[in-house]
Amino acid sequence: MFQKTKPFTAFVIIVSVILGIFIFFPLLWMINTAFKPAANTFDLYFFIGPLTLANFKRIVTDAQILTYLKNSLIVSFASSFMATFVSALAGYSLSKFRYRGRKIVMTMFMMSQAFPQAILLLSIYLMMKGFGLLGSYWALLLSYVTFTLPVGTWTLKSYFDQIPTALIESSKIDGAGFLRTMVQIIFPLAVPGMISIAIYGFVWSWNDLLYSLTLVTDSAKRTLAPGLLMTFVGEFTTNWGNMMAASIVVSVPVVLVFVFLQRYFIQGLTAGGVKG
Amino acid sequence: MTNHQRPRGLTDPQAGFLLVIPGLAVFLAIIAYPFLNSVFMSFTDRNMMRQVWGFVGFENYVKVFKDIYFLDTLKNTAIFVVCATVLPFCLGLAWAVVLNQGFKGSEILRGVTLVNWIIPGTAIGFLWMWIFNGEYGVLNGILSSFGVKVNWLGAKGTAMMVVIIARTWQMLPWYMSFLLGGLQSVSLDVVEAARIDGANNWQAFTKVILPSMASIATVVLVLGIIGNLQHFDLPWVMVEGGPARATTTFSIEVYRTAFKNWNLGKAATIGTIWAVLLACFSFLYLKSIDRQDTD
Numbered sequence: 001m002f003q004k005t006k007p008f009t010a011f012v013i014i015v016s017v018i019l020g021i022f023i024f025f026p027l028l029w030m031i032n033t034a035f036k037p038a039a040n041t042f043d044l045y046f047f048i049g050p051l052t053l054a055n056f057k058r059i060v061t062d063a064q065i066l067t068y069l070k071n072s073l074i075v076s077f078a079s080s081f082m083a084t085f086v087s088a089l090a091g092y093s094l095s096k097f098r099y100r101g102r103k104i105v106m107t108m109f110m111m112s113q114a115f116p117q118a119i120l121l122l123s124i125y126l127m128m129k130g131f132g133l134l135g136s137y138w139a140l141l142l143s144y145v146t147f148t149l150p151v152g153t154w155t156l157k158s159y160f161d162q163i164p165t166a167l168i169e170s171s172k173i174d175g176a177g178f179l180r181t182m183v184q185i186i187f188p189l190a191v192p193g194m195i196s197i198a199i200y201g202f203v204w205s206w207n208d209l210l211y212s213l214t215l216v217t218d219s220a221k222r223t224l225a226p227g228l229l230m231t232f233v234g235e236f237t238t239n240w241g242n243m244m245a246a247s248i249v250v251s252v253p254v255v256l257v258f259v260f261l262q263r264y265f266i267q268g269l270t271a272g273g274v275k276g
Numbered sequence: 277m278t279n280h281q282r283p284r285g286l287t288d289p290q291a292g293f294l295l296v297i298p299g300l301a302v303f304l305a306i307i308a309y310p311f312l313n314s315v316f317m318s319f320t321d322r323n324m325m326r327q328v329w330g331f332v333g334f335e336n337y338v339k340v341f342k343d344i345y346f347l348d349t350l351k352n353t354a355i356f357v358v359c360a361t362v363l364p365f366c367l368g369l370a371w372a373v374v375l376n377q378g379f380k381g382s383e384i385l386r387g388v389t390l391v392n393w394i395i396p397g398t399a400i401g402f403l404w405m406w407i408f409n410g411e412y413g414v415l416n417g418i419l420s421s422f423g424v425k426v427n428w429l430g431a432k433g434t435a436m437m438v439v440i441i442a443r444t445w446q447m448l449p450w451y452m453s454f455l456l457g458g459l460q461s462v463s464l465d466v467v468e469a470a471r472i473d474g475a476n477n478w479q480a481f482t483k484v485i486l487p488s489m490a491s492i493a494t495v496v497l498v499l500g501i502i503g504n505l506q507h508f509d510l511p512w513v514m515v516e517g518g519p520a521r522a523t524t525t526f527s528i529e530v531y532r533t534a535f536k537n538w539n540l541g542k543a544a545t546i547g548t549i550w551a552v553l554l555a556c557f558s559f560l561y562l563k564s565i566d567r568q569d570t571d
Contacts, residue, residue: 003477
């Protein structure tokens with residue numbers, strides 16, 4: 001695409017060095033700090049010097065943080081599963097069925113991403129409070145489904161669009177009802193799409209701060225993001241070693257999902273896009 | 277021949293509608309109703325500290341527009357949205373050009389870059405608070421050997437800059453990912469043709485490569501702007517919208533008004549104004565797509 005002229009080579013080298021440092025150094029510095037003993041937290045050495053696992057030990061043996069971790073896992077898995085299921089049903093319906101109001105439903109789903117979350121939150125909070133759900137997982141579960149629903153429905157609809165309608169017709173002629181056709185013939189063909197939507201939903205739920213900060217008032221049900229914020233910010237002296245170790249602990253699950261399911265992940269990324 | 281009866285059960289339209297009901301129910305309960313209810317609330321004096329509330333008409337709107345801080349919030353949001361979109365877009369494009377060279381390990385480098393984008397905003401906030409820490413941060417540690425020490429997050433002038441840098445770091449991989457895809461779909465034949473006509477690298481880039489990436493660039497910019505207009509995590513985690521409201525954007529202001537000051541009516545008003553701005557922007561975007569189609 002580009003001729004390897006001297007100015008271009010110089011551009012590539014300069015950009016690589018500057019952006020390389022900007023992109024990779026901060027994370028390395030976080031890891032570096034997390035491995036430093038408490039006495040050396042403020043020393044500026046880079047991995048070459050005393051290192052320890054003490055910060056991680058403190059984080060993973062802290063009962064409160066383990067509770068947050070458990071809650072995050074429950075909420076993220078459950079909401080991602082629910083969202084994928086609901087999106088698959090809606091996507092299939094919008095792709096292969098024709099009925100009155102279909103266009104309106106599609107337009108509504110498409111628009112829903114542009115609503116500011118914070119304004120929805122005001123009423124969601126009152127609603128969940130009214131139903132007495134602020135101390136349970138349900139307030140978060142239901143809210144998180146809406147993060148994934150629009151993107152999920154659209155992605156899976158385009159998946160189903162590629163599946164020939166003749167397949168449904170022939171399954172019908174063989175005597176299968178619409179449920180059996182859907183579950184046994186059509187859904188298996190859309191599994192890659194469903195996985196990428198499940199990942200999208202998982203990462204969204206795992207990373208969310210605004211909703212979990214507001215909709216969970218019971219510390220026994222609090223998730224990791226707000227939990228860590230309340231543990232570390234606003235104290236008189238901040239324990240940076242612990243804080244960096246905790247940041248790594250909260251990042252590991254989504255990084256693992258990313259490493260092992262990268263192919264699906266990129267699909268979900270290009271399908272959905274917006275991350276607040 | 278046996279007389280074929282219609283299969284028992286639902287007709288196609290019935291089945292289709294049945295399948296969309298769960299999604300529709302969630303949409304109506306968690307998006308449509310809350311939105312309408314919040315707009316409705318902006319015309320009331322609802323407050324979480326009181327049980328009684330009533331209609332006040334446009335009083336909240338008058339108050340908000342007269343509020344000396346409202347223009348500040350608007351300005352902060354504009355600065356944040358513009359800088360935190362343009363900066364990662366440009367840097368992401370530069371990084372995409374580098375990764376597109378296809379050197380050994382560029383695939384892996386692309387994957388590793390994305391890690392910055394997927395880790396939780398809370399962790400990213402902690403990370404940049406630490407790097408820019410006024411007492412012990414690594415940046416001041418390096419600068420102090422030149423005799424410079426800045427209270428980055430504690431000063432009004434620099435706090436927004438730090439938040440924008442953190443957001444740029446978070447979003448750069450996302451832009452890179454889209455723009456690299458865009459670069460790879462540019463037709464090499466057209467670039468070659470421009471070369472034969474004597475175009476140098478810069479001319480080929482600005483006259484051929486960028487224009488053929490225009491549609492993907494528009495999409496990422498608009499999605500990026502919508503994301504930034506909504507963004508909450510970093511300014512809240514790092515400085516709680518401070519110091520002295522220097523990083524208070526719309527989402528921070530709505531959150532603080534509702535859940536720190538418990539003034540739901542006012543929060544709903546600010547939120548509604550913000551939603552209208554967002555809608556105007558989405559409308560302009562749709563119009564610009566229309567124009568592209570008719571050209």
